[in-house]
Amino acid sequence: xxxxxxxxxxxxxxxxxxxxxxxxxxxxxxxxxxxxxxxxxxxxxxxxxxxxxxxxxxxxxxxxxxxxxxxxxxxxxxxxxxxxxxxxxxxxxxxxxxxxxxxxxxxxxxxxxxxxxxxxxxxxxxxxxxxxxxxxxxxxxxxxxxxxxxxxxxxxxxxxxxxxxxxxxxxxxxxxxxxxxxxxxxxxxxxxxxxxxxxxxxxxxxxxxxxxxxxxxxxxxxxxxxxxxxxxxxxxxxxxxxxxxxxxxxxxxxxxxxxxxxxxxxxxxxxxxxxxxxxxxxxxxxxxxxxxxxxxxxxxxxxxxxxxxxxxxxxxxxxxxxxxxxxxxxxxxxxxxxxxx
Numbered sequence: 224x225x226x227x228x229x230x231x232x233x234x235x236x237x238x239x240x241x242x243x244x245x246x247x248x249x250x251x252x253x254x255x256x257x258x259x260x261x262x263x264x265x266x267x268x269x270x271x272x273x274x275x276x277x278x279x280x281x282x283x284x285x286x287x288x289x290x291x292x293x294x295x296x297x298x299x300x301x302x303x304x305x306x307x308x309x310x311x312x313x314x315x316x317x318x319x320x321x322x323x324x325x326x327x328x329x330x331x332x333x334x335x336x337x338x339x340x341x342x343x344x345x346x347x348x349x350x351x352x353x354x355x356x357x358x359x360x361x362x363x364x365x366x367x368x369x370x371x372x373x374x375x376x377x378x379x380x381x382x383x384x385x386x387x388x389x390x391x392x393x394x395x396x397x398x399x400x401x402x403x404x405x406x407x408x409x410x411x412x413x414x415x416x417x418x419x420x421x422x423x424x425x426x427x428x429x430x431x432x433x434x435x436x437x438x439x440x441x442x443x444x445x446x447x448x449x450x451x452x453x454x455x456x457x458x459x460x461x462x463x464x465x466x467x468x469x470x471x472x473x474x475x476x477x478x479x480x481x482x483x484x485x486x487x488x489x490x491x492x493x494x495x496x497x498x499x500x501x502x503x504x505x506x507x508x509x510x511x512x513x514x515x516x517x518x519x520x521x522x523x524x525x526x527x528x529x530x531x532x533x534x535x536x537x538x539x540x541x542x543x544x545x546x547x548x549x550x551x552x553x554x555x556x557x558x559x560x561x562x563x564x
Contacts, residue, residue, distance in 0.1 A: 406426070
C-alpha cells in the first residue's frame with residue numbers, strides 16, 4: 224500500500240530510499256531494539272567525539288583527545304564497526320567530512336594562528352590553497368566552506384566558497400545581496416547549501432544561487448541556515464526551530480519535536496543534537512546509559528540503522544552512534560566510549 228512502511232521481523236523500519244515518502248518511525252518507538260553500547264577508543268583517551276561519517280553512515284569520523292606533557296592533543300579518528308584507527312596529522316586538527324572514497328577534509332591552525340584547511344587522501348596529508356574553513360567534500364573531490372575574505376576597510380568577512388579540487392584555489396560563490404555567509408554542505412551532484420546574510424541559500428550545480436523559502440511565520444530578519452543536503456532534502460533552520468525543505472516540490476516546514484537538526488538522509492530521516500530521530504513526523508527519543516549524560520547525534524546513515532554522535536557522560540564527551548530498531552545485526556550496534564572522569 225502506498226504511503227505505508229512497517230518494521231521487519233527484527234523491528235527495523237527500512238527507509239523508502241527511492242521515494243519522497245518518509246517511513247513511519249512510530250512503529251519502532253516502543254520496541255526495545257534501539258541499542259547503545261561502548262565504542263572502543265585508543266588507550267589514554269581523555270575524550271572523543273563524532274563529527275561526520277562517510278555517505279553510507281560508516282565509517283564514523285571524529286577525534287580523540289589525549290593528555291601530553293605540554294597539554295592536550297587531538298587525533299583524527301575513524302570508527303568502523305568495532306575497529307578504531309587514529310590518523311596522525313601535523314599539529315592538532317579537526318575533521319569535518321569524508322566522501323565515499325575515504326578522502327577526509329578538515330581544518331587546523333597554522334603558525335600564524337590562522338585557520339587553514341587540509342585534505343587526507345591516498346597521496347597523504349596536504350593543505351588546500353588559501354586560508355579558511357572547509358566544511359564538506361563530495362565524491363568528485365569538490366570542497367566547500369569559507370575563507371575570511373578581504374574588505375576595503377575593517378576586518379575580513381566570511382564569504383561562501385568552493386575549492387574545485389584539493390589543489391585548486393577557492394572560488395567565490397554568488398552571494399544574494401552581497402552579504403557575508405558560508406557554504407556548509409555539498410551533494411555529489413554539486414548542489415551546495417549554506418547561508419548568506421539572514422537567509423538559507425542553495426547553489427545549484429550550474430552555480431546559480433537561490434534563497435530557500437522561509438515559512439510565512441518566520442520574520443525576514445530571523446537568521447536561517449541550511450546545514451545538510453541529501454537527495455531532495457535540505458535541513459537547517461534557526462532560532463531553535465529546524466526546517467526541512469524538499470527541493471523537488473519546493474515545500475518547506477518545521478520538524479516538530481526537534482530543536483537543532485544536524486543531519487538528514489535521502490529518505491528524509493532527521494536527527495537532532497538533543498537526542499532524537501524524526502521520520503514521517505514521528506519522534507523517537509534515542510536511548511542512553513541513564514540520566515547522567517546528554518546525547519548529541521550528528522549523523523544518520525542512508526539506511527537509518529546507524530546514528531553517530533557523542534554523549535556527555537560526567538562531563539566528558541564521547542562518540543555515541545545509535546541503531547534504530549536493529550536487534551539482530553551486531554555490526555549495527557550503537558557504540559560509545561565510557562569516559563567517566
